[in-house]
Amino acid sequence: MNFDLSEDEEMLKALAERFVADHYDIDSRRRFVAEASGFSAVNWALLGELGLIAAPFDAEAGGLDLDATAIATIFEALGRGLVVEPLIENVLVAGRLFAATAPAGLRGEWLPAFLAGERRIALAHAEERARDGRCWIETCAVAAGEAWRIDGAKAYVSAAGGVDAFVVTARTGGSPDAAEGVGLFFVRAGTPGLSIRPWRMADGSVAASLDLDGVEAVRLDGGLGEVAAVGELASLARSAEALGIMERIFAETIEHLRTREQYGAKLASFQALQHRMVAHYAAIEQVRGLLNLAMVSWKTRAFAGAVRGVRAFASEVSVALGHDMIQFHGGMGVTDELSIGHGHKRLLVLSRWPDGPEAALDRFAGVEG
Numbered sequence: 001m002n003f004d005l006s007e008d009e010e011m012l013k014a015l016a017e018r019f020v021a022d023h024y025d026i027d028s029r030r031r032f033v034a035e036a037s038g039f040s041a042v043n044w045a046l047l048g049e050l051g052l053i054a055a056p057f058d059a060e061a062g063g064l065d066l067d068a069t070a071i072a073t074i075f076e077a078l079g080r081g082l083v084v085e086p087l088i089e090n091v092l093v094a095g096r097l098f099a100a101t102a103p104a105g106l107r108g109e110w111l112p113a114f115l116a117g118e119r120r121i122a123l124a125h126a127e128e129r130a131r132d133g134r135c136w137i138e139t140c141a142v143a144a145g146e147a148w149r150i151d152g153a154k155a156y157v158s159a160a161g162g163v164d165a166f167v168v169t170a171r172t173g174g175s176p177d178a179a180e181g182v183g184l185f186f187v188r189a190g191t192p193g194l195s196i197r198p199w200r201m202a203d204g205s206v207a208a209s210l211d212l213d214g215v216e217a218v219r220l221d222g223g224l225g226e227v228a229a230v231g232e233l234a235s236l237a238r239s240a241e242a243l244g245i246m247e248r249i250f251a252e253t254i255e256h257l258r259t260r261e262q263y264g265a266k267l268a269s270f271q272a273l274q275h276r277m278v279a280h281y282a283a284i285e286q287v288r289g290l291l292n293l294a295m296v297s298w299k300t301r302a303f304a305g306a307v308r309g310v311r312a313f314a315s316e317v318s319v320a321l322g323h324d325m326i327q328f329h330g331g332m333g334v335t336d337e338l339s340i341g342h343g344h345k346r347l348l349v350l351s352r353w354p355d356g357p358e359a360a361l362d363r364f365a366g367v368e369g
Helices: 007-023 027-032 041-050 068-080 087-101 106-113 225-260 271-296 303-334 339-352 357-364
Strands: 121-122 140-144 147-157 167-171 183-189 194-200 206-219
Touching: 007 041, 007 068, 007 106, 007 194, 027 339, 041 206, 068 087, 068 271, 087 167, 087 183, 087 225, 106 140, 106 271, 121 147, 140 206, 147 167, 147 183, 167 206, 183 225, 225 271, 225 303, 271 303, 303 357, 339 357
Parallel strands: 121 167
Antiparallel strands: 140 147, 147 206, 167 183, 183 206, 194 206
């Protein structure tokens, strides 16, 4: 099997790596995370200029219609750079969902500015009583003439800081756990009746809780099936980003062990640490192998299962790796001055959102719960 990148994929990888090299070091990352939105608005606009926001969309929308290999390549590079801009949540999930389901007029009004990095959209789907990404929707939508009115709450809206609009899942019929009777609705951020309460996730990114009290919305053409469809590629990107982070903090820990001395000897000479590092190196290679399997399964029936497999495995081993990399650095491993703690916090969020390792493993095994 030939896993060499094509010329276009090499170009996209170089573009992502150049973005990291030009705009990211650990001090810059701390500044970006501290901003009200949890990332740099300047960087977001630059990603629009570079075409990295538009790239995952199809050619009709102005994108490059990237395949799984290109997506994984880009997000592995961004993960290695510990980039905080929410391309997965705002672009791969909410943006592509909007583009696939919005009526022509609304799409024409919003999509060009979105692709240019001038507007952002978030998916408001997860609710307080839902667990591990499973379908549980109590938020309701009722028709009000040509418009719709939404009442309910969305407890966990990732990458919601400063967004301009939301794609909201709401029930038009059926019980809260029914897969049928769920629609998608477009809600502008300033709509009367919409209350937004921002809060920080473990990695410093800004999420929000929404309360919707008779909020006016536009119905989109889709439901839970479309949410699941965009989720597959997003799950692949999350796994690729986790791989990039694992590679980075592993390499930095190797350098630390080679230079740090204890009891008159380099830490790298201690056999117990060598064995644990070898185990983590093997886990990194296993994640890469499973990611490759998912990439070569693109456009086949096996793709969804392969993506679930890499996510289930990476969710578990990435957090274990992060724990050890911190331990091998000692107390300074959790400080903001080193990237180890930053990477571990991001791995923790990637492994738990939108579901945890056990739920991901259940999905891989075909047990939906």
